[in-house]
Amino acid sequence: MPTNLQAGESDAVGQRRWVWPGLALPGVVWLLLLFVVPFYAIFAVAMGRTDPIFNRPVPEWNPVYWDVSSFSRVIGDLFGGQLGTIAVRTVIYVAVASFLCLLLGYPVAYFVSRRSGRWRGLWLLAILTPFWINYLMRMMAWINLLSPGAQVDRAFFLFGLDPPSWLAGQHYVVILGLVYGYIPFLILPLFGALDRIDERTLEAAQDLGASPARTFWRVTLPLSKQGILAGLVIIMLPMFGDYYTPNLLSGSPRNVMMGNTIDQFINQTTSQGGTGAALTIVLMLFVAVLMAYYLVTIGRAAKEARE
Amino acid sequence: MVYHPRENWSPARRKRVYTRRDFLQRAALLGIAVPALPSLLAACAERDAEEGVELAIGTPANPVQQPLFEDNPAIESGLSDEEGPLQLYNWADYINQDVVIAAQDALGVEIEITTFFNEEEAIQKISSGEVQFDVWFPTSQVVPKSVSGRLLQPLNLDYIPNLEQYVWPSLANPYYDQGSRYTVPYVLYSTGIAWRVDQVDSADIEGHANAWDVFWNDKYAGIAGLYDSYTDAIAMALFRNGLGDPSQASEAEVAAAADSLIELTELMNVRYTIDGAYVQIPEGRMGLHQAWSGDIINSQYYFPEDGDPSVMRYAWPARIEGTSVNAAISSDTMAIPVGAQRPVLAHKFLNFMLDEESALLNFEWVGYQPPQKGIDTDLLIQDEWVPEYLAAAVVREEDFELDTAWVQGQLDIATETLWSDQWNRVKAGG
Numbered sequence A: 001m002p003t004n005l006q007a008g009e010s011d012a013v014g015q016r017r018w019v020w021p022g023l024a025l026p027g028v029v030w031l032l033l034l035f036v037v038p039f040y041a042i043f044a045v046a047m048g049r050t051d052p053i054f055n056r057p058v059p060e061w062n063p064v065y066w067d068v069s070s071f072s073r074v075i076g077d078l079f080g081g082q083l084g085t086i087a088v089r090t091v092i093y094v095a096v097a098s099f100l101c102l103l104l105g106y107p108v109a110y111f112v113s114r115r116s117g118r119w120r121g122l123w124l125l126a127i128l129t130p131f132w133i134n135y136l137m138r139m140m141a142w143i144n145l146l147s148p149g150a151q152v153d154r155a156f157f158l159f160g161l162d163p164p165s166w167l168a169g170q171h172y173v174v175i176l177g178l179v180y181g182y183i184p185f186l187i188l189p190l191f192g193a194l195d196r197i198d199e200r201t202l203e204a205a206q207d208l209g210a211s212p213a214r215t216f217w218r219v220t221l222p223l224s225k226q227g228i229l230a231g232l233v234i235i236m237l238p239m240f241g242d243y244y245t246p247n248l249l250s251g252s253p254r255n256v257m258m259g260n261t262i263d264q265f266i267n268q269t270t271s272q273g274g275t276g277a278a279l280t281i282v283l284m285l286f287v288a289v290l291m292a293y294y295l296v297t298i299g300r301a302a303k304e305a306r307e
Numbered sequence B: 001m002v003y004h005p006r007e008n009w010s011p012a013r014r015k016r017v018y019t020r021r022d023f024l025q026r027a028a029l030l031g032i033a034v035p036a037l038p039s040l041l042a043a044c045a046e047r048d049a050e051e052g053v054e055l056a057i058g059t060p061a062n063p064v065q066q067p068l069f070e071d072n073p074a075i076e077s078g079l080s081d082e083e084g085p086l087q088l089y090n091w092a093d094y095i096n097q098d099v100v101i102a103a104q105d106a107l108g109v110e111i112e113i114t115t116f117f118n119e120e121e122a123i124q125k126i127s128s129g130e131v132q133f134d135v136w137f138p139t140s141q142v143v144p145k146s147v148s149g150r151l152l153q154p155l156n157l158d159y160i161p162n163l164e165q166y167v168w169p170s171l172a173n174p175y176y177d178q179g180s181r182y183t184v185p186y187v188l189y190s191t192g193i194a195w196r197v198d199q200v201d202s203a204d205i206e207g208h209a210n211a212w213d214v215f216w217n218d219k220y221a222g223i224a225g226l227y228d229s230y231t232d233a234i235a236m237a238l239f240r241n242g243l244g245d246p247s248q249a250s251e252a253e254v255a256a257a258a259d260s261l262i263e264l265t266e267l268m269n270v271r272y273t274i275d276g277a278y279v280q281i282p283e284g285r286m287g288l289h290q291a292w293s294g295d296i297i298n299s300q301y302y303f304p305e306d307g308d309p310s311v312m313r314y315a316w317p318a319r320i321e322g323t324s325v326n327a328a329i330s331s332d333t334m335a336i337p338v339g340a341q342r343p344v345l346a347h348k349f350l351n352f353m354l355d356e357e358s359a360l361l362n363f364e365w366v367g368y369q370p371p372q373k374g375i376d377t378d379l380l381i382q383d384e385w386v387p388e389y390l391a392a393a394v395v396r397e398e399d400f401e402l403d404t405a406w407v408q409g410q411l412d413i414a415t416e417t418l419w420s421d422q423w424n425r426v427k428a429g430g
Helices: A002-007 A011-016 A019-046 A069-078 A082-115 A117-132 A135-146 A151-158 A171-196 A199-207 A212-223 A225-241 A244-249 A258-268 A270-306 B020-030 B037-048 B097-107 B119-128 B140-148 B161-166 B211-216 B230-240 B251-267 B276-280 B293-302 B343-354 B356-366 B377-382 B388-393 B397-401 B413-427
Strands: B086-091 B111-116 B183-196 B224-227 B271-273 B288-292 B312-315 B327-335 B405-407
Touching: A019 A270, A069 A082, A069 A270, A082 A117, A082 A171, A082 A225, A082 A258, A117 A171, A135 A151, A135 A171, A135 A244, A171 A225, A171 A244, A199 A212, A212 A225, A225 A258, A225 A270, A258 A270, A258 B119, A258 B413, A270 B413, B086 B119, B086 B343, B097 B111, B097 B343, B097 B356, B111 B119, B119 B140, B140 B183, B140 B327, B161 B343, B183 B211, B183 B230, B183 B293, B183 B343, B183 B356, B183 B388, B211 B230, B211 B251, B211 B288, B224 B230, B224 B251, B224 B276, B230 B251, B230 B288, B230 B327, B230 B413, B251 B413, B271 B276, B276 B288, B276 B293, B288 B293, B293 B312, B293 B388, B312 B388, B343 B356, B397 B405
Parallel strands: B086 B111, B224 B271, B224 B288, B327 B405
Antiparallel strands: B183 B288, B183 B312, B183 B327
16 A cells, blocks of 8 residues: 555655554554563563472573573474374364354354344344353353253253263363354354345346355355454454363363463463463464464455455 | 572562663663563573572471571561551462451451462462562462572561460471471361262272272262362372372372373363362262362352252271371461561461461361361361261361371472473373
8 A cells, every 4th residue: 555655755745654653653562562572471481491499480581591492392292292182182172163153153143134134233132142241150151051960951851861971071062162152253243244245246146047045155155255254263263272161161181272281381380381381372373373364365355355 | 580599689689770781781682671671680680590499398207497587587576566458368268258357356457358369379479579468378388488489477476376375286386387487377188088979889988998099980980070289189199009108209100190190081081170079069060079178068068959968978098997098188377478568467367367266267167177276176076067977077186197197298399390290291181
């Protein structure tokens, strides 16, 4: 965009040149204080030492004394070690949970945005109200529902079925917890995207002889792609760092996610705080790659739209 | 941030002055100069003073005095009270609100309580110096490091006559802090096994020389849990494997204990929890869990309305007849952090808490028992403070003397690191 301005620079533009950066200044300061500094702090902890009395990480602020052993430990363990198993498990959990969110969330978003008529507001409200309640409280409610002999089990008994021990370290229970916890954050951007689709494009497709299914595949779905991506990014980022869902709904080592490991390094076995910090950064980089893919796709789509 | 003893640290020196050049140099590294930065950067100064810190870690057979430091004196006797409010720093739900109210009346000040989630967090906050609490409730397992790390100030026992008068002699002068230089005892606990009789056969625990083995009994797969605490879990596995004093276990023995725990993930589908003993057993989500005695006395109040608390049982393997395994027993303390703003009131509060009446009132709600001479442990059961079926959860002074008891204290740093490493292996799922 700046290209146009550079071509015909006038005095007025010259004066205005500082206005927008000036307005951005508070945001930049904010970002520096609340992102760059904390990020450096995590880095300093990862590169730091362990205190000889409390056996706890001491940040090393001076790059001259940086010690990369935490990073090499994390990288080594990620490829072939236990961290690798946990990383794969985390990716699978997040992938399956996100896919299920999309599978369940897309029809809901579609229905509410295009088919719910005058009840639309009410539908949206119905989707959102449960999420006024704190995430932890909702997970605890699930614990009650899934406890032995509780409501879910009774529903199974009704059909003469023998319910499994839901809370005894089941992969699918943790995944369902993730789905339940994050799905509204996928529905909302999706709702926005579907809502913005111009009705006339769909009519045009049908006028040109496309069946409803074909219209959906060729018009609606591609036009909602940005909403899907935005929704997926919004739910996947926090899922990768999630640790309380497996903690509450399982507690078994076989459901441990990346977030649990970081939590443990930093809060429990503090002598490994540096490793925890290094792992945090590695996870951040991984998530940043996903984020970058999203940004590139969005950028490309925006460019196509302009052309 | 931790201050090293060799640095001759004192509160006055904490606000160490940086030269402008120092500061600019460091600020330049960050590319920015933030007001809070100098205090963050103070950590740099420690780099060179690292090696050779001797912590005074005692055992009952080898009691220790905690070191005193010239620049960290106790308060003088006979000082007058400061203005309130008195700031307590405690675990959640670890003091009876009625006792706090009684203490407010007795001391004539407001009392405010801040809670911490785990001890690592508490140490982190106190050592940062950002918050100043007047009274802290550390476990005896962190007393040596807290003293050497200059988190605690010495006590002036002139203010605390109740220590001598009411507290068990063995804990009025405890092995980990001879002469009660820095701490007074708070409550006691043994670490054993809790179960529901409607899900677990008591004979599998009480009838066994190795009671800990019940956690490897796959009859109980899916209903068994251990504490999500590496010291407790690994110590338990070491006992089960036949070790008497976990703190002396070799690297290979600790690794073997970790392997034994890893086995549980598949064999028992074991879960690691903090509330498993006192919440999940009453709610029927667990049938069998490693347990602190105080949690179990408390558990009666966590049964659902239609539940029957009398299904609950507790055993401390060290006291099971014919036992071949050891088990842990320990105590928590009360102490005054170095930066306390109201040390006189804090001393008086400790004295108040050691009074028999307040100690008993506190036990009534907290479930963890105070080491009081006047509290006859048999009477606790007779007078229904503790139900008959949980009698094993009562801690007696002589329990600390049993050959099968491991009085759990601080692990030295190398052992702590070794256990941490192995624990991470356990928690990663094997």
